[in-house]
Amino acid sequence: MKNQDDHLNHAIIEFYEKLSSWEMAVVKDNGFSLPQVHIVEILGLNGPMRMKELAGKIGVTTGTLTVQIDKMVKAGLVLRRAHETDRRSILVELTDPGQVMFEEHDKLHMQLTTDLTVQFSEAERAQMLDFFNRINKEF
Template identity: 25%
Template sequence: MDYRKSLNDILVRLFAHVLDIEEKCLKKGEFSDLTIKEMHIIDSIGIEKESSMSETAKELGITSGTLTIAIDNLIRKGYVQRNRSKEDRRVVLVKLTEKGSRAYRAHEDFHKDLVASVLEVLEDKEKGLLIKVLSNIDDFFKKKYHI
């Protein structure tokens, strides 16, 4: 049996599906004015803390210029606040508004649900194997492409 072909096909399909599912669920809920990318920015800013633009951009793997524009939109939509740092006036700190925090938690819940649903249908042995394989993919990327 050709494991290589089966595995490749199913991984490609799964990766594509998870993102579709995430987007679809987002568009149905309370925060349908957010794109997936905006939701990931909210996730990266995190709850109950202030992050600088450059920190956040680095974590997301985008340039500061790109983030500036995205943050402009998130402020316009009421999810984020922007303040200059008192210690270093060059630094801009962003933080989630109350609405932003609710969006953060909704996204967190979605992930929890998704993972719980997947684990529910697996035996213990299968759970272990799944984690081993995904960690391995993660390592492969780290080693080979230095992420």
């Protein structure tokens, strides 16, 4: 006894699962770990942010994040910078190589997005964007 909303819900979950699986496959080929690519992705999209905020976004404790950021600093992908007003806080930001990595990864996403919406009209793509924007705002 499935209604329209169940279908929408399951379509969203299916999309999420497929994207998740795609992401893992893509990451496996590029030498970096999934959490690290995840961090690069978030910093690339949102800009520098505090450890706490970043940990929240990827869903790990700050302890876990500290270890990951240590590795990424060593690998030259990110750097730690002092927070201007709150000296307890630290801002994590992409280095130039980190930014390059983000852009390359983003290109793959862009290609996927293009492929998935290849049969969409301009108007449909615009509407899809509007839907996502409204949903993200609500999230």
